[in-house]
Amino acid sequence: MDRSAGRRCRRPSGARYDAGSTGDSARRDRRRPRERPRDRTRPDLQQYRRRGRLAPVVAAVFDRERGARVHLRGVPNSRQTGWNRRLSGRDRLTAPSEIASSGSEDRPDDSSGINSSSRFSPHMDTYDLIMRNAEEVVTDEEVRELAADPAGKRAYVGYEPSGVLHLGHLLTANKLIDLQDAGMEVVVLLADVHAYLNGKGSFEEIRDTAEQMKAQFVAYGLDEDTTEFVYGSEYQLEEEYTLDLHELELSTTLNRAQRAMAEIQGGETAKVSHVVYPLMQCLDIEYLDLDLAVGGLDQRKVHMLAREELPELGYDVRPALHTPIVADLTSGEGKMSSSEGVTISMEDSTAELEEKVNSAFCPPTRDPEGDLENPVLELFEYHVFPRFEEVVVERPEKYGGDLTYEAYEALAADLESGELHPADAKGTLATYLDELIAPGREKLLEIRD
RNA sequence: CCGCCCUUAGCUCAGACUGGUAGAGCAGUCGACUGUAGAUCGACUUGCCCCCCGUUCAAAUCGGGGAGGGCGGACCA
Numbered sequence: 001m002d003r004s005a006g007r008r009c010r011r012p013s014g015a016r017y018d019a020g021s022t023g024d025s026a027r028r029d030r031r032r033p034r035e036r037p038r039d040r041t042r043p044d045l046q047q048y049r050r051r052g053r054l055a056p057v058v059a060a061v062f063d064r065e066r067g068a069r070v071h072l073r074g075v076p077n078s079r080q081t082g083w084n085r086r087l088s089g090r091d092r093l094t095a096p097s098e099i100a101s102s103g104s105e106d107r108p109d110d111s112s113g114i115n116s117s118s119r120f121s122p123h124m125d126t127y128d129l130i131m132r133n134a135e136e137v138v139t140d141e142e143v144r145e146l147a148a149d150p151a152g153k154r155a156y157v158g159y160e161p162s163g164v165l166h167l168g169h170l171l172t173a174n175k176l177i178d179l180q181d182a183g184m185e186v187v188v189l190l191a192d193v194h195a196y197l198n199g200k201g202s203f204e205e206i207r208d209t210a211e212q213m214k215a216q217f218v219a220y221g222l223d224e225d226t227t228e229f230v231y232g233s234e235y236q237l238e239e240e241y242t243l244d245l246h247e248l249e250l251s252t253t254l255n256r257a258q259r260a261m262a263e264i265q266g267g268e269t270a271k272v273s274h275v276v277y278p279l280m281q282c283l284d285i286e287y288l289d290l291d292l293a294v295g296g297l298d299q300r301k302v303h304m305l306a307r308e309e310l311p312e313l314g315y316d317v318r319p320a321l322h323t324p325i326v327a328d329l330t331s332g333e334g335k336m337s338s339s340e341g342v343t344i345s346m347e348d349s350t351a352e353l354e355e356k357v358n359s360a361f362c363p364p365t366r367d368p369e370g371d372l373e374n375p376v377l378e379l380f381e382y383h384v385f386p387r388f389e390e391v392v393v394e395r396p397e398k399y400g401g402d403l404t405y406e407a408y409e410a411l412a413a414d415l416e417s418g419e420l421h422p423a424d425a426k427g428t429l430a431t432y433l434d435e436l437i438a439p440g441r442e443k444l445l446e447i448r449d
Numbered sequence: 450c451c452g453c454c455c456u457u458a459g460c461u462c463a464g465a466c467u468g469g470u471a472g473a474g475c476a477g478u479c480g481a482c483u484g485u486a487g488a489u490c491g492a493c494u495u496g497c498c499c500c501c502c503g504u505u506c507a508a509a510u511c512g513g514g515g516a517g518g519g520c521g522g523a524c525c526a
Contacts, residue, residue, distance in 0.1 A: 269519075332487080362486050376486085399484080423485040 126150055129182045133175070133382050135297050135324040138307070142319035146292060150183040155292035155321075158189035158232075158284060160198060161210035165440060166345035167383060168296070169213075170220060171323050174386050175294055177221055186227050187288050190214060193232040194280060197273035203233070212447050216346055219443040220436070221387075235287055236280060244286075244313055248279045251312055252305070260301040282306035286315045293320045326382060327373035332361035344433060346440035353437065357430040362422040366412045376425055377415065381408045384432045393420065393428045 127147035137143045146153055157172045165173075176186045190210040192203065200206055210231065218224045235241060257275035281302045285293050293303050303320035311317055327333060329342040342356050361368075362376040384391060385408040393403040403420060405411040414420035 330486080358485070360486060364485090368487090372487095421484065426485055 126182045129178050130321070132178055133323065133386065134321050136300070136322045138303065138320045138322075143292070143321065146184075146319065147182070150179075152185060153183075153291040154185045154187055154289060155179045155294055156187035156189055156284075156288055156290050157294045158191045158194070158281060159213065160191050160195045160200065161206050161213050163209045163212050164345045164347045164444065165213060165216045165220065166343045167326065167379070168343070169217075170436070171326060171382055172294060172296060173217060173220060173222060174383065175321065175323055176227070178386070179292070179294070180223070180226055184292070186222070187290065188214070188217060188222065188227055188229050189232060189284060189288065190229060191232045191284075193236045194277055197277045197280075199271075199273070207231075212444070215443050215447060216440040219439040220346075221439075230288065232280075232284070236284075241283060241287060244283055245276070245279060247313060248282060248309055249276070252279060252309065256305065260305045262296075262298040262302060278302045278305060282309055285318050286310060286313075290318055293318055295320070295322060297322045297325050324378075324382065326378050327361075327375045329356060329360045329375050332363075332368060332372040332375055344437070346437050346444055348437065348441070350430075350434050353434050354430045357426050357433065360426065362426060364415060364418060364422050366416050374415075376422065376429055377408075377412055379429055379433065380411055380425070383436065384429065385411075387436060388432060391428060391432065393424050395424050399424065 125147075127144060130143060130147050130150075131137065155176070157176060159169060162169075176188070180186050190213060192206045192210050195201070195206045195210075196203060200209075214229050217227075217229075254275060257278055258270050260278035260281075261270065261274050262278075278301075281299075282305055284290075285306050293299075293306065295303065299320075300322055303322075307317045307320070329344070342359075344353055344356055348356065357376070357379075360376050361372070362374060366374055366377055368374055380391070389406065391405045391411065393405070395402055399421065400419075403414070403424075405414075411420065411425070415422065415425055
């Protein structure tokens with residue numbers, strides 16, 4: 001499905017960025033010396049300022065006066081000089097002793113301000129929160145290490161820009177929100193170059209859809225202040241990146257790269273761009289200075305490739321976290337994707353959403369026969385319960401009156417036992433999904449005016 | 450550069466030799482049955498037959514040209 005075609009937004013590109021920039025506007029005009037060291041790895045600070053966006057955190061220091069951890073933002077130099085990654089985001093310039101001396105309740109993730117609207121139960125510990133609804137993690141030990149000291153650690157998901165978010169996007173977005181709640185920094189890569197390589201249109205078109213996508217993510221609940229949105233083109237066209245890319249090309253077989261390409265155009269034979277694509281994904285993990293790569297299970301092969309190849313270039317291996325792929329709504333099999341089958345997206349009206357949920361495959365079991373899944377339960381588990389404290393099933397007296405659930409397990413068990421009828425489950429699912437979708441839907445309408 | 454194969458319904462393909470303006474399976478839609486969906490049963494829909502030119506009363510079908518896709522050869526050796 002060609003989402004980018006025929007959708008053109010009249011706004012001059014870039015205009016949005018000026019709107020919400022925070023205090024940088026005064027500095028933005030000040031001209032910096034034209035010549036810069038040629039060996040920069042990362043996008044230069046100027047670029048971030050020009051776009052009114054926060055630069056990556058390069059260090060976190062403990063500010064005694066405020067009694068809090070403070071993130072220093074900036075742009076690291078190349079990995080040979082200046083900041084190296086050991087000194088940047090991941091590293092604790094905050095000595096544990098300093099934190100301890102600042103007062104017992106002053107936990108680092110509280111003071112970072114990220115955690116203000118926590119949506120997870122206070123009993124859940126960081127590791128459990130990170131692992132919630134994760135299908136797989138590579139490796140568990142590495143993730144436990146992250147969980148032990150999540151503050152300032154950086155996680156990302158890369159999205160190929162599409163005009164409309166659907167539940168597949170939101171699944172990983174939920175995980176990002178979890179990670180923010182756990183105290184990590186979250187980077188959303190708006191992978192415009194990848195989209196281009198995948199034939200999604202001109203850079204201009206892709207840029208437009210990327211902006212729409214970003215707006216919808218923010219509407220959905222990724223806080224704009226604590227989430228770093230990065231366009232791939234901001235750094236993926238730089239010389240050093242390109243040279244690293246070529247080095248990867250040199251050491252990766254066609255076969256391997258092709259198998260790592262998750263976004264396959266069904267049945268079509270791969271273009272050269274399609275094998276470059278996953279290699280760039282590998283490099284992104286390094287160049288965005290990440291500590292954790294997040295993606296759907298379909299990203300598994302890329303992440304494994306990255307783990308194998310990054311050390312060859314002299315970079316660290318990062319852990320990966322994979323969310324499940326939700327089954328197709330109508331059949332309960334395979335995966336629900338935007339290109340095939342029924343998908344719920346932010347484009348859906350309440351009525352459309354209800355109709356889709358209503359026609360979903362939903363046997364009164366949590367474990368249907370064969371390889372099938374129960375997509376209705378999956379949506380409750382992956383989309384509803386992570387974002388709502390409790391779920392109320394409104395039921396006529398005739399069928400036993402309302403039911404209230406605080407956890408997915410209880411709801412699934414009731415469906416299994418027959419206490420909860422699938423039709424009632426669907427009704428409430430539609431209601432809650434609609435609530436999740438609503439802000440994004442409004443944003444979309446606003447954008448398209 | 451040369452050669453071979455492919456292009457028909459949303460998908461996978463039959464039909465071409467022996468011209469008479471299209472078929473199957475799957476998918477989809479609508480009913481029936483279930484307090485959901487599925488399964489099952491019943492009904493229904495779907496087409497620039499890749500494009501252009503020619504032959505013919507008549508072309509998806511034959512001839513010529515072209516486009517797109519796949520594969521191989523050659524060059525490198």
